Amino acid sequence: MTEQPLRVIEICAGAGGQALGLEQAGFEHELAVELDQNAVNTLRHNRPQWKVVQGDVADLSVWDPADYAPGPGRFPIDLLAGGVPCPPFTIAGKQLGATDERDLFAWAVEQARTMKPRALLLENVRGLSMPRFAGYRQHVLDRLQELGYAAEWRLLQASHFGVAQLRPRFVLVAMEPADFAYFHWPEPAGEAPTVGETLLPLMSINGWRGAEEWAEKANDIAPTIVGGSKKHGGADLGPTRAKRAWADLGVDALGIANHAPNPDDEFLVGPKLTCEMVARLQGWDDNEFKWIFTGKKTSxxxxxxxxxxxxxxxxIGIAIRAAxxxxxxxxEHDLDTAHDPIYRALRDNGDFMTAAQIIRATKLALEPHELERRIALLSRDFYINIxxxxxxxxxxxxxFKAFLGQEDHVRHEQFNQHRTKIS
Structure with a gap:
């Protein structure tokens, strides 16, 4: 018997990377929501049959999660998925977390209360896995448990799934416990191709005589590609350290080329990549993952x-569908992982605790200054009464300081003030 497609609603859908992967995994899009008009245009160009709406995903006039809640004649959505904004957690940024107007992670989790999807998939940058956000992660897990879900975090490397790029992503998957018992994280699919192997067909498309020699030098996977934001200038391949890594692969990271090298082109460092080449390094191709991006080069x-x-x-989609x-x-899943024992001790106690009481409750061997540092980290995302x-x-x-959908949250004013620079 053929399995029926499962229904997905995708928030912060971007230009369709996750959407295309989930489609290939057997999910049909009920709705895709995205803020950036250029990305919306790309989604609509590639999948005109999808319902794609443009605007702030947290604005009820753009879409109302309650419209997709189970009810008379309405079955629950199978999957609520999204790649919510990463700047609140990125290592290269200020790591403002819950106080960043772009933070939608906690808000997305709250939509499970309204929509009651069978599964939840949220992904973000590696920074969210760091000690700085231990309390934030603990709150998310505890909140999902309150809502009737079992959940796990996992750091996945794109290069383990055939992508020629070092691109770690921190992924949260949640389901009702009865379904989650059947969830297995996807296993690595083998060694990723090198940059040279991946890009040689595109580098040589205009007859560049140096393509073969270049491909032999580009004999490793790429560093993480950094898309940047509207707050910063034109397109290039990342910060200084990344540019050095690109140079070692024979790639000039100071910008993006309009076309592949011509036959007699010579380079001091190496050629620049085109958008098509960057897309190939992100996992798009001319076959299974074929996609067309609309708009100008920087966009x-x-x-x-x-x-x-x-x-x-x-x-990941295949793993969720199988579950x-x-x-x-x-x-069996070990779902009692303590990301932040100090947060848990304070939460479970519900009253004032001295340092000695916290240490006894957590059984952590911490010096006073280290405990103060951990509480200071916690105070960046939660109000701490002293x-x-x-x-x-x-x-x-x-x-919790995060935006959860509150009408009076400071996020609204900050978002409207910086809207033109948010991407």
Missing amino acids: NYRQIGNAFPPPVAKA LNRTTDRR CNGKAATAYKLGQ
Whole structure:
């Protein structure tokens, strides 16, 4: 019996990297929501049959998650997916987390309460996996448990799924416990091709005589491609360290070329990449993952560079589909991972705790200054009430600072103020 396609709603869909991968994994898009008009144009060009809406995903006038909640004659959406903005968590940024107006991760989790999808897939940058965001991650897991979901985080490398690029992505998958028991993270698919192997057909398309020699030098996978944002200038391949890595591969990272090299072209460092070449390094191709990007070069590059590689999305999508259809073996998941024991101790206690009480509750061997540092990190995403008593300082966990959909949240003013620069 043929499995029926599963329905997905994708938020912060970008130009379609995750969308295409999920489609290849057997999901049909009920809706795709994206802020950037250029990316929306690309989605509509490639899939005119999809319902694609443009605007702030948290604006109820753009779309209302309640419209997709289960009810009389309406089955639940199978998957709520999205690549919510990464600047709040990126290592190269300020890591403002919950106080960044672009942060939509916690908001996306809250939509599970309204929509009750069978599964949730959210991905972001590696920075979210760092100690800085341990409390944030713990809150997400605890909140999903309150909503009736089992969930896990996993750091996945794009190069493990045939993508010629070092592109770590931190992925959250959640499902109802009965389905999650059948979820297995996708296994690596083998060694990734090198930059040279991947790009030789495109580098030689205009007859460049140096293509073969160049491909032999480009004998490793690429560093992470950085799409950038509207806040920064034109397209190039990343910060200084990345540019050095590109130079070692024979690639000039100071910009994007309009076309492949001509027959007699010579280069001091090497040729620049075209948008088509960057797309190939992100996992798009001329066969399974064929896609056309609309708009001008800089916009194309940002759409491509900020995308989730389609082969990785496909691999995760297949794993989610298999769990929802229960076509895999059942397994036990360790779902009680403590990302931040200090957060948990303060949350479970619900009252003021001294440093000594926190250390006893967590069984952590921490010096006072280290405990203070950990609480200071926690205070960046949560309000921490501090009581300076005669005997010892005590701490109490306050509200989460993140935008969860509150009408009076500071996020609205900040978002509207910076809207033209958010991408």
